[in-house]
Amino acid sequence: MSSNKIDLRGLSKSEMEKFFENLGEPKFRATQVMEWIHGKGVSSFDEMTNLPKDLRMKLGDVAQISPLIILKKQVSKIDGTRKYLFKLHDGNTIESVLMFHDYGISVCLSTQVGCKMGCGFCATAIGGFKRNLSAGEIISQAITISRDLTEENERISSVVLMGMGEPLDNYDNSIKAIRLLNLPQGLNIGNRRITISTCGLIHGIRRLSEEGLPITLAISLHAPNDRLRTKLMPINRRYPLKELLKVCKEYIQKTKRRVTFEYALIKGVNDSKGAARELVTILRGMLCHVNLIPINAVRERKYEPTERSQVNEFLRELEQGGISATIRRGMGADIHGACGQLRKRELKER
Numbered sequence: 001m002s003s004n005k006i007d008l009r010g011l012s013k014s015e016m017e018k019f020f021e022n023l024g025e026p027k028f029r030a031t032q033v034m035e036w037i038h039g040k041g042v043s044s045f046d047e048m049t050n051l052p053k054d055l056r057m058k059l060g061d062v063a064q065i066s067p068l069i070i071l072k073k074q075v076s077k078i079d080g081t082r083k084y085l086f087k088l089h090d091g092n093t094i095e096s097v098l099m100f101h102d103y104g105i106s107v108c109l110s111t112q113v114g115c116k117m118g119c120g121f122c123a124t125a126i127g128g129f130k131r132n133l134s135a136g137e138i139i140s141q142a143i144t145i146s147r148d149l150t151e152e153n154e155r156i157s158s159v160v161l162m163g164m165g166e167p168l169d170n171y172d173n174s175i176k177a178i179r180l181l182n183l184p185q186g187l188n189i190g191n192r193r194i195t196i197s198t199c200g201l202i203h204g205i206r207r208l209s210e211e212g213l214p215i216t217l218a219i220s221l222h223a224p225n226d227r228l229r230t231k232l233m234p235i236n237r238r239y240p241l242k243e244l245l246k247v248c249k250e251y252i253q254k255t256k257r258r259v260t261f262e263y264a265l266i267k268g269v270n271d272s273k274g275a276a277r278e279l280v281t282i283l284r285g286m287l288c289h290v291n292l293i294p295i296n297a298v299r300e301r302k303y304e305p306t307e308r309s310q311v312n313e314f315l316r317e318l319e320q321g322g323i324s325a326t327i328r329r330g331m332g333a334d335i336h337g338a339c340g341q342l343r344k345r346e347l348k349e350r
């Protein structure tokens with residue numbers, strides 16, 4: 001595909017209207033084309049049968065709908081979780097995950113190729129950072145998976161930006177993609193069903209609190225004190241816990257929305273009773289919820305998941321301390337569940 005053609009997948013409604021205005025076409029063409037791209041998931045102008053043939057040809061000359069190519073799709077035999085490995089136009093690869101819950105189907109999208117944050121337990125961090133994804137590339141993951149689901153008469157009901165990359169490090173494209181996920185003529189995912197997850201970029205959190213987007217903010221916390229958090233997550237050196245929690249409180253105050261704290265339990269590292277008590281101390285009084293995640297093992301990192309009985313005990317400590325918490329069901333354990341592992345294997349094979 002020619003790179004000087006404009007990729008229509010990443011255009012907002014107003015940008016699409018402007019695009020057609022520049023072509024000398026009426027505004028309603030923008031709605032029609034967005035329905036085809038975001039609602040029906042088509043990637044060729046020929047399929048847009050309600051557009052005049054000469055317009056379809058004109059669009060083919062100046063624009064493209066850059067598709068993602070499914071390189072691999074793995075399906076878990078345990079719970080049906082699907083992992084997609086997508087190839088981008090420049091040969092880079094990214095992962096997305098689809099999960100079945102009793103409340104619907106969720107997808108986890110990537111926002112960057114690789115990641116700069118270097119978290120110690122993460123497979124994505126191993127390969128370093130390559131580049132940001134465009135809004136079109138972020139939304140395309142959901143569109144492509146949705147098209148895959150349509151054949152089964154299913155639809156995506158919620159989305160998490162928690163795959164490869166740090167969404168707030170690619171702020172504008174992540175927010176643009178969220179607004180595209182909202183499109184009534186597209187995937188029509190309500191803001192309350194969208195979660196953005198961050199390792200704690202406080203400037204991004206501040207900016208997000210001004211957006212007026214009632215989405216869920218999830219913070220990857222994973223440790224109850226600076227010593228341990230810095231060991232697991234280098235970003236903590238730049239934004240220590242005190243600052244991070246302060247900005248979370250400001251976010252809650254401004255948006256009146258509950259913040260989720262993700263806490264991946266790692267055997268012998270952050271899963272003691274004492275750690276649970278420290279967590280209670282730092283979160284007490286906040287409008288928040290803690291998601292306890294039994295970590296997926298990453299071979300290179302030598303971290304192991306906490307035993308179930310210990311996970312239950314950790315949960316009990318939090319609840320007794322008055323902190324709302326749940327244990328997240330481990331998904332896709334048989335298909336390299338941890339984010340970035342499928343891509344890493346593919347890079348190795350290459």
Ligand code: SF4
Pocket residue numbers: 115116117118119122123124125163164165166199
């Ligand atoms: S856990 Fe998230 S923020 Fe940390 S390195 Fe992995 S992808 Fe990046």
